Amino acid sequence: MTTTALTRASSQSRSHRLLATLASILLGMSLVYFAGFSHLELVHNAAHDTRHSSGFPCH
Template sequence: MSIISSTSHTASNTATLSQRLIGAIGASILGASLVYFAGFSHIEAVHNAAHDTRHSAAFPCH
């Protein structure tokens, strides 16, 4: 009879404060860039898609 022993390994991935701040700032810049591009785009299809999305989410935009 053989006994199989199993060990449980848990990996803890902790991010430092500076890493979290860099991620948050990067995400904010990306989001603001996308909103700026969609809102002020001269490409009518992009602007209308953003406009319709705001209305479908019940977010008044005008």
């Protein structure tokens, strides 16, 4: 491979990692928002119990 090809492959790999990271953050924030503000008591309580079982204070 030439230097140009390696640079291009590295740039694509970096952009794919960045895209995957941003998508993961967005998905995680959406799940936290959904569970935290859900009107479904089962979903909210499951998230609440999970926070307590991991030792994370929530209130």
